Amino acid sequence: MRAARGHFCLRVAMPCQTTLCRAFVVEANCQVGFGKHRSLTHHQLITRHKDYCDWICTVESKQLEIQRLQLYIEQSRKRHFTFKRQPLSSTVGRVADHFKSIYEPVWTEETQTPKQLAHLHATKASAGFEPTNVTESSQQIWRSCFGIVQSALNLRILFMSSSPPAMKEVTEVADSVLEAMDRFKSHELSMLATAFSVIGPERNTLWCKLALAVQKQPASFNEKQLANLALSFANAGSKDIHLPLVLSGAAVRIIGQLSPQSIAHVAWAFAKSSSYDAKLFDALAFVSLEWMQEFNDHNIAIIAWAFAKAGRNDPKLFSALAASALPRIGEFHPQGLSNMVWANATIERHDPELFDAVAGAVLSRISQLNQHDLANIAWAFAKASQHDHRLFDEVALASLPLLGEFITQGLSNIVWAYATIQRSDAKLFDAVAVESLRKISTFKIQELANLAWAYAKAGRNDPMLFDALASAALRRTMEFNSQELANLAWAFSKSGRKPSPELFDALAAASLQKVAGFNIAELGMLAWAFVQTDLAPTPIVEKFLDSVIACAQKQNWASLQTGFGRQRSEFTEARCAQVVLQLVPDATRNRYILGRVVDIAFHATDGTLINLEIDELYHRTERQHGNDKRRDIFLEQLGVRVVRFDAFDESGREREDLAEGIKTLLRKEGILDSSDSIGMVAARALHVK
Template sequence: MNAVLVAVVVLCSSTGPARSVSPHARRPPARGPVPGQGGFAGRPLDGRSINQLLVSATSAESIMRVFIDHRDRFEDVNLSTAWNRLGKQHIIPSDRRVFFHRNERTLADMNDRTDRIVHRLAPRNLAGIAHGIARVGYRAGHRTMLRIAHRALNCLADFKAQEIANLVWALSKAGLAAPDLFDAVARETRHRLHEFKPQELSNTAWAFSKAGVRAPAFFAAIAAEAIPQLALFKAQELANLVWSFATVREPAPRLFEEVAREAMPRAHEFNSQELGNFAWAFAKADHSAHALFNALAAEAVPRLHEFKAQELANTAWAFATAGVRHDELFAALARVFVTRVHLFKSQEVSNTIWAFATAGADEPELFYAAAEAVSDRMDEFRTQEIANTAWAFATAGISAPRLFTAVAHELRERQGEFNLQELTNVAWAFAKRNIATEDIYELLCDATCPMVAQLAPQGIANMAWAFATVNAPSAHRLLAAIERTLVERMSSELLHEFKAQEIANLVWACATVGSSSERLFDVLATFVPARVAGFEPQDIANTAWAFSVTQQMRPALAAALVARTIESGADAFGLEASCQLHQFNMALQLDQPFLPDRVDTVLPASPAGYRLGDTPPLELPHEMASNFLAAMVVQAPAASSQLHNDVSFALSQLGVAHVNELCVAHAGYHCDIAVLPDPALSMPRVLMASALWPRAQTAGAACRVVEVARPPSPPSPPALAAVRSVIIEVNGPWHYTLNRMPRPASVTKARHLRKLGWHVIEVPYWDWEQLNTLMGKEAYLRRELEQIDFAPAAGERRPPAATSARRLNAARTLDISGAENGRTALRARTDARSSPAALDDAARPSVQPPRGGIRTLDRSGAATRRVALRARAGARAAPAMPHDAARPQMQPPSTGAALLPTGEARVAWDGDAVGALVKRLVVEVRGISTAKGESLLARATVLAGQGRNLGALSVADWQCPGIGERLAERVQLAASGAHPTSSGSLREERDERAGK
């Protein structure tokens, strides 16, 4: 049979001519690889071949295609490779959601298959799957990752270093909590860290910090292992390493020191994110490394255009937190921020302006740009970001009304969302900017009062300070809640947690508001004496002032405050603090005996030898007290209020001679209206503020000081013409609480003045506002004056004879600061023919014409009063005073040395005559205002002191500041022929001359 077949084949092949095959003849196509199959089409693929397909895939979609085509033949290793390779594919965030949606079923199938084989996977595969799921961001795979973490607990010893690092990194990246696994890793691999490469050390530390796992011993081991090989770390690994330690606040000073030394010459290797993270880590760890920050700043400034918004914000925050002021960097950051503020998220805006405010960077353009952006996008901001933003603008002192209006709106709309710290920051910010929006503080009070017990000491102090600063109507309610909380929680020693500044701010707030906080002050007084040694100068002043004006001072506290004040030195205290300590010194002299110390009072180590029951110091050292008194004296008001001027006018209509805005010697208090014991013998002394307090902001301004020359004599019968030694305080709303109770500061001032021998009348604003007519106002003042009992009250002192010699001498020394200072100031004013308006306009006697023959004290200054005194009294000597020899004598200026006529051409014009003439000129000559009248009075005083006849002056003689040629012509015409008399009007004089 086979032979037959062979024969047939041969016959067939030999039949016909042979045909040649063309090289272009069509051949069947080659069976090459098809998509998804590589070179394995046409035959079943094994696991190794599928792995090769997965490794050669160039996109996430092609990996999905391999799984779809060969899912039934996928082995364990193939699933691990698929997830690992999927995690390494770069999928931009905008395409990630589309990818997950398109491959939802495929991914779910792959995840289910993986989940079913976790129990038998090797460590390498477990780590690879977890790493891939975490990197690709597949949230549905988190359940599988947790199963992997549980499986790893049973075979952790079999994991290699890289596998451990990858597994914990993946869990942290996915945000999954696996505390048991992390504890096991920290416990079992601490002694294997020598197996870890730099990247693995860095990734492991990052994973623990990202998961918030505290493992001090493990982190210490990582630091010890990393330090010797820091040179092998890449820039990113260095940044991640220090970031990790800073995040979990694990102290590693040597690691940070060595990393800083390694990073400084390599700063150029860091990208923008790493530069920001590096600075953030060192700031967060509170590790001082100024040289490193300067190197980072030098590298960052020319590359800020590469920084993302978050990186810019982190860099600014880091430098501000570290306290590194790099002006060039902050200026560059501000320029970038202004142009890209619309790209910043709410947290990034908040952090940036917080950083600039904290660093004190003077970049107003940044704040203005931020104010507009925040105001427009306030609904995007979280409550913490709103509070931080308000705090930043208040700290920087930037006026942003629109921003604060938006903050107030959000506070009303979202009041239940703000926590206590945020409420405190908002209250502080509004108070710092002096924004007294009443409903906002009511809202803050309503939200805070029920939760005061949860406030930290700083929050309590800041909230109290804020409400007191703006005089919020609800301040009393808030302070009452604070007092209840603090007194009730004394067993928990909450008050002992207060810092010095917080104690000082709290008591200052209570004293400023006038809150009834006796129990709180009583409790504070038991332990504050032992804490005073740590008080800063402003804390000393606030505490001493608060306890003094509320009359809650205790002997132990007074002794401790005196000792701390002396230790600090007078130069340590500013103007305001010096004024507060002067009142404290007045309290030492006038308010003792103080309340007794409690038996549980903790005494300070200094002053040595002080025991409970001892008498506190009677006053501060003389030189220091003089310095503080000088500070009080130069605090002259800028101007009198309209209410004050109205009372002064009514008093003038009664014919009562008085002086406005006068400072009482020794007490240092500036009083609204003073009726002097004897205006002739107790002349106001005109001083330059710089002579008393060179550091004062008001240096160069003039102020007037008066000291009572002799005890007042009781009038018999009482008559307004005999009223003397009276202080009239015109008290506006600030002097009272909402229920119209006087504030402690006002009460203290009146109390001290009374104890110094003055009769004090207080005119409340609400009483005066009810008087609609001048007659009613005069009747009110007459009634108050006639009710004065000029007999000394029990416990009160006769001024100043009843004062100690030491205090009297101090008062006299500070009263005028020496005759030379007074003469210098007066001579400078007189020679320059300057307007008395250069003095405090409010510090002048009333200018209304007298009624009933009662002389009103003129405004001609000390020189005019000396002229008046000699012309009126002649050679009559002033009544002697105790210690009169110690009193510096005021000499007249050189320009007024000739007080009496020496020839026929000289005319003796006394002070009353000069004042009367000028007052009538002010009335009769149109165009002379009060200010110009002051200038005219100064000019007339100088000319009268030279013996010139004011009735025969030329137009040129009358010209002075404010009085030009045209106005001088009217003055010369009106004054022509005037005689040196203090009574009658010019018109009467002219009529008399015409009649003659």
């Protein structure tokens, strides 16, 4: 531990988390010792760089220099007493003993009000010193309220260290909290919530009573306390449906008093806690626009992230945030850059100017990005269809040595991004596969589905990875939602490997229970995966496909969809389509039926939908022949008549008589009469909505 000049303090908690930390004061002439302002003293920093001080107070860090600076900033705003440094002595033990044994304090009282004196003596006592000249009532207040809060915060520190306390100690403090619940003040309730979100998230009785206590005095909380409460209750998994509304309402009432930093902090906390109250975010958007010129880069990125996390696409706000960010994008921290593009991609706001500026800033500082930033930036650029070749090249290279530090979401997101923009970086995909195999048991449901989809989409058939994915998914198929089931089934069908019958039976069983909840894209993706899989149909699979057909017919999804597939003019299919269009002018090409592309489609006079498929050479393989047969049977069950035309001769060359061959086939199928007159074509016009 590096000694600082002058007064010194060991910081054990974030500002406003514990009153005890205010007993130890850092002198103004201590050097900052880290970051871009490392050479300045604390006093110089707080007078010259207010925005930086506001930001550093929001950072959670175990680094001593950061904690010391946070403490000085807090004390400079509201100081009650000072603490002069005395010689240090070595000690090992719990936090309660830590303060007592490391320091021999000399207390200097600077204020004389009764309230401040009581606070001073109570704080001395909590550090292991006998309070003097304090009334019996003050001692009782400390024992019943301050002491309980301090004990809870100390236990929180121990829980976050390598030596967590015994559960008996936690229970004793929890019981004391329950007994004194009605006597705690607003700041104490906030600190208790912060502490018990770590040491006792499962204590439902305590959380219920704490929620009731908070709801009795909502107007007494400031913005930091409201933010801490929202986060703490969310982290504890509280199911109280009224508390989020109470906290949001309290925040709305004080919204006009918030500083730029506080606006960002409140937005972040309520978004992080999944409290998406419309009135609160409307108010935050309004005051954010008013304060836009005062926001620093950290505030801009946090507000963008919070509104995107809350699903709030406010065009005016995001335009103002982008306009404010562009001139100083080079000042953004890497995480701020990541948050900006993540937020815009999440709300599907694809601002090319902003993405280009962020790409330039990222490329100039690629070595400073951590694993979280790399995964988020790749995901955001792919999601927004911003395909910057150089950026993706550099992100792949920077990610390779850091993959061991990626969380499972980061691993699935980064390969999803590259697969989405149709880039198959062999080194990256191989390395992610190795790392994913090590962590496969910890992947969440969505991450498993996205990982499988990405490797199948990129054409990366890794046998070991797909086997591990199949094993992991088989145990949890009932947990997958409709999109995840569709992605997983499609991936295993697309991979080209013979899938596990057990896995597809399990996917069919899970999908059967949710079939009414699928949209047309998910249902089509799932159905075609089962149709194309080279497996003998089982009763559960047949039952599922029957339910798909019934659902598609009920929803009118068995007809032509409005979109068109890719139109290519250089293939045999295109030349055949020209022949058909001369005979049937209202025919269309590359249309979708339940998410599947059909070559040529038109309606007969009786309303039957005709699908004319142009088979090229690969359709002659045994595997493809089996796929075609299953596909045609499924379409026939949907009510579509399938007609196939082989466009090649026995030697494998394109037929010279394409036009005559197509006419002959259409006559044979009863679509054209013997005169081939256009007026006699048994087809009706297609009306595409």
